[in-house]
Amino acid sequence: MRRCSSSALIVGACIATIATATFVTARAQAPRFRTQDAKAFDDAIGANSAELMARGRQVFRFDTFGDERFWGDTLKLHQAIEGVRFGGVGFGVGPATALAVGLKVDAEMVPNSLLARIKSGAVDLNDPANTLALINLKAVLGVMPFGPTRAGGLQSIGITCALCHSTVDDSVAPGIGRRLDGWPNRDLNVGAIVGLSPDLSAVANLLQVDQTTVRTVLNSWGPGKFDAELFLDGKAFRPDGRSAATLIPPAFGLAGVNLHTYTGWGSVPYWNAFVANLEMHGSGTFFDPRLNNATQFPVAARAGFGDVRSADDGITSRLAPLQFYQLAIPAPAAPEGSFDRRSAERGETVFNGVAKCSTCHVPPLFTEPGWSMHSGEEIGIDNFQADRSPDHKYRTTPLRGLWAHQKGGFYHDGRYPTLLAVVQHYNQAFSLQLSDSEMKDLVEYLKSL
Ligand code: HEC
Numbered sequence: 001m002r003r004c005s006s007s008a009l010i011v012g013a014c015i016a017t018i019a020t021a022t023f024v025t026a027r028a029q030a031p032r033f034r035t036q037d038a039k040a041f042d043d044a045i046g047a048n049s050a051e052l053m054a055r056g057r058q059v060f061r062f063d064t065f066g067d068e069r070f071w072g073d074t075l076k077l078h079q080a081i082e083g084v085r086f087g088g089v090g091f092g093v094g095p096a097t098a099l100a101v102g103l104k105v106d107a108e109m110v111p112n113s114l115l116a117r118i119k120s121g122a123v124d125l126n127d128p129a130n131t132l133a134l135i136n137l138k139a140v141l142g143v144m145p146f147g148p149t150r151a152g153g154l155q156s157i158g159i160t161c162a163l164c165h166s167t168v169d170d171s172v173a174p175g176i177g178r179r180l181d182g183w184p185n186r187d188l189n190v191g192a193i194v195g196l197s198p199d200l201s202a203v204a205n206l207l208q209v210d211q212t213t214v215r216t217v218l219n220s221w222g223p224g225k226f227d228a229e230l231f232l233d234g235k236a237f238r239p240d241g242r243s244a245a246t247l248i249p250p251a252f253g254l255a256g257v258n259l260h261t262y263t264g265w266g267s268v269p270y271w272n273a274f275v276a277n278l279e280m281h282g283s284g285t286f287f288d289p290r291l292n293n294a295t296q297f298p299v300a301a302r303a304g305f306g307d308v309r310s311a312d313d314g315i316t317s318r319l320a321p322l323q324f325y326q327l328a329i330p331a332p333a334a335p336e337g338s339f340d341r342r343s344a345e346r347g348e349t350v351f352n353g354v355a356k357c358s359t360c361h362v363p364p365l366f367t368e369p370g371w372s373m374h375s376g377e378e379i380g381i382d383n384f385q386a387d388r389s390p391d392h393k394y395r396t397t398p399l400r401g402l403w404a405h406q407k408g409g410f411y412h413d414g415r416y417p418t419l420l421a422v423v424q425h426y427n428q429a430f431s432l433q434l435s436d437s438e439m440k441d442l443v444e445y446l447k448s449l
């Protein structure tokens with residue numbers, strides 16, 4: 001190789017020589033991928049997809065990430081379910097009460113003989129023993145048993161993603177049927193369930209309030225709602241005095257969507273890591289320095305939520321399969337007859353035309369490809385919930401499968417009880433001057449998505 005001189009004229013040639021030499025060496029040393037390896041790699045992609053899918057479903061339905069240390073060991077929720085007879089406290093929780101607070105039973109996990117007895121009314125729905133039996137069968141969606149104890153009770157209890165993001169098709173009885181992953185459980189009264197816990201001191205200490213205050217806040221949520229930001233900013237109520245909780249959103253139809261949660265906290269794996277560590281209290285690793293902002297997130301900053309490290313990380317290795325499975329869950333198609341087809345067709349024209357809905361809800365994703373964030377002013381509402389997030393914005397909600405979660409209303413806090421109310425809001429906020437029939441058509445179109 002030519003010796004490199006410092007003369008400016010030949011420096012370029014000299015660099016080129018070195019670059020070529022490096023390239024040649026690199027090529028010579030790179031392990032070669034033979035044709036049969038390349039074919040095998042295609043197969044590896046297929047096998048990987050099948051494995052991620054199966055593992056992700058398992059994680060979504062049954063994995064607690066070690067959160068039983070919080071829900072059971074710390075809050076002692078299982079003791080309230082058991083009642084004194086099985087080593088717990090109080091009367092215990094019978095299946096009737098469990099169903100009344102929105103817990104769902106996966107009929108496929110229940111032996112046929114027991115199902116038949118439930119159907120014929122032979123099972124005492126007020127006896128906690130029967131709730132324990134269902135939990136031990138892993139038939140109660142999102143509730144995982146640890147135990148059993150000698151008294152026939154549970155050692156501990158944990159929760160999974162399926163608790164809030166699954167429901168059943170009621171095929172056996174209301175609240176009992178086939179599992180539907182990704183559908184938000186708008187019957188689930190998370191606040192009432194957590195409020196059953198005999199010991200809420202951990203939550204009270206985190207929020208620096210007393211347990212009575214914690215119970216008041218939990219009771220203010222109501223069915224289908226949860227407040228993921230409460231444990232960051234300690235804000236339990238909106239300025240108008242109503243609960244600051246948000247609706248449990250669907251976890252279906254999310255593929256292709258860039259940002260997640262009502263206020264766009266991050267991607268699916270971002271939010272999954274957030275929830276598993278900070279909300280479910282699983283044992284893992286989480287890093288987000290945005291939570292160190294003590295002005296916006298006093299509780300999170302105090303508790304060090306911006307940098308969580310656990311000796312025993314049961315979350316990080318599950319993020320890939322969990323994300324893969326979630327992205328594979330499609331939005332369910334609207335059943336035939338659940339909307340007026342002709343009217344919906346006219347509504348589509350309104351949606352993409354005079355009503356300008358598709359400028360933000362871009363079909364077929366029904367959110368913007370790219371950065372889908374908007375201020376409250378841009379959609380004609382207040383900024384309270386947006387200001388509880390790092391970006392101070394609302395994310396354009398993907399609209400597929402709206403028909404499947406009409407209970408609880410629309411927008412992050414369910415402020416619009418019906419789709420017509422949403423359309424009327426836009427009509428007013430954007431001065432669209434839509435006629436009543438155009439608004440009706442728009443609603444039919446939304447129901448068809
Ligand atoms: C206690 C109920 C609850 C549990 C358990 C729960 N979530 Fe959620 N999830 C919510 C609520 C409420 C929101 C809305 C949060 C917000 O926007 O501030 C949400 C938001 C989401 C979103 C965003 C959806 C969208 O439209 O972008 C995804 C994805 C999600 N959760 C997945 C999961 C996964 C995966 C798990 C398990 C690791 C899980 N959740 C556990 C209640 C829950």
Ligand code: HEC
Binds near residue numbers: 410
């Ligand atoms: C400027 C962007 C923008 C435009 C234009 C827009 N939307 Fe939205 N849309 C949003 C955002 C952001 C949200 C989330 C609001 C929230 O959760 O508080 C939303 C939420 C919704 C929801 C509630 C979904 C749910 O699950 O709660 C519906 C329904 C909806 N929009 C329909 C429409 C229709 C119909 C139009 C046209 C009349 C329209 N949008 C125009 C941005 C927009």
